[in-house]
Amino acid sequence: MSVGDWCAKIWMDDLRTPLVKTRYHASYLSDGCFSPTRVGVFFLTRKDGWLDVWDYYYRQNEIAFSHKVSDAPLTCIKVSYVGSGNQIVGGKYAAIGDQDGTVTIL
Numbered sequence: 001m002s003v004g005d006w007c008a009k010i011w012m013d014d015l016r017t018p019l020v021k022t023r024y025h026a027s028y029l030s031d032g033c034f035s036p037t038r039v040g041v042f043f044l045t046r047k048d049g050w051l052d053v054w055d056y057y058y059r060q061n062e063i064a065f066s067h068k069v070s071d072a073p074l075t076c077i078k079v080s081y082v083g084s085g086n087q088i089v090g091g092k093y094a095a096i097g098d099q100d101g102t103v104t105i106l
Contacts, residue, residue: 001032001033001034001042003029003030003031003032003044004029005028005029006024006025006026006027006028006029007021007022007023007024007025007029008021008022008029008032008042008044008054009021009022010042020056020060022044022054023061025044025046025052026048027046027047027048027050028046028047029044029045029046029047030045030046030047030073030074030075030076031044031045031074031075031076031077032044032045032077033077033078033079034079035079036079036081036083037081038055039057040055040056040057040058041053041054041055041056041064042054042056043077043079043094045069045074045075045076045077045096046073046074047073047074048073049068049069049070049071049072049073049074049098050066050067050068050069050074051066051067051069051074051077051094051096051106052065052066053065053066053067067106069096069098069104069106070096070098070100070102070104072098072099072100072102073098073099074096074097074098074099075097075098075099076096076097077094077095077096077097078094078095079093079094080092080093080094080095093105093106094106
């Protein structure tokens, strides 16, 4: 996944064009990550303080869920998980950091 400017793109090694490209957002995107437990779900943080959740298998061209996290610009996101063999446990919590140094746990 590449996150930059106003959209995110999901790439595949064999292709020269992105497999998935989100629509352009009104605010600059700052970070993104995949869900460790659900295929097709990824999270994007925006500079306007919103978190977007995309579920490619539910809605391919629309945001599935948005949440206002902070009034400050969001800078990073990390979803918790522990991998053991073929089993992934976790994915219940996301830590989201903003430009003021605040970390919000969702």
